[in-house]
Amino acid sequence: MQELLISLCVGIALSACSGFRIFVPMLIGNLATRFGVLDFSQGFEWLGSPAATYILGAATIAEILAYYIPVVDNLLDTIAMPASVVAGTILTTSFLKIDSPELKWTLGIVAGGGMAGTIQAGTGLLRLASTKFTGGFGNSIVATIENFISIIFSALTLWIPVFIAILCVLLFVFLLRKIVKRFQRKKSKITYENNTNF
16 A cells, blocks of 8 residues: 555656656656666556667757747647646556556546646746746746756655655645636636627
C-alpha cells in the first residue's frame, strides 16, 4: 500500500510539472531511473533507456528556449495543452505499480492527465494576460518562473514525493477554481450582451 501511495505521488507530482514544461519532468524521470532512484512500472522501461535520454534532453532544451521567443510562446500553448495531458497521463501511468492495466490507465488519465492539463491551462491564461498587459515583455519572466518550478519541483519529487504531490494538488485546485470563475464571468458577459441586444 505504501509503495502504491509513493508511486502515485511521484506520478502526480511529475505530471503536474509537465503542465509547466512537458519534457522536463520526463527527462528527470528518465535520469532518476537510470541512476536507480526510481523504477518505471512494467511496460514503460523504454522511458528509462539511453535513447530516451538523448531525445528528451534535446526536446527539453528546445522547449525551454522556444518559450523565450515572442509570439512562438503563445502558439506553443495551443500545442502544449493536449501534449501536456498526454505527458501527464504517461508519467502517472508509468510509475503506478498496479497489476490491472485498466485501473492503471484510468488513474493515469484522470489524475495525471487532468493535473497536467489544468496547470497548463492556467499558465497559458497567465501568459495571455502577460501579453495583453505588457505587450509580451513580461512573458520571459513568466517563462523563467515556469522553468524554475518545473525543474525544482521535478527534482524534489525524487526525495519528497508526498509533500510535492500535496503542493501540486493545492495548485491544481487553485487554478481550477480560477479557470472556472473566468469562464463563468465570460459566460455571464455574453448572456448580458445578448439580452441587451433584444
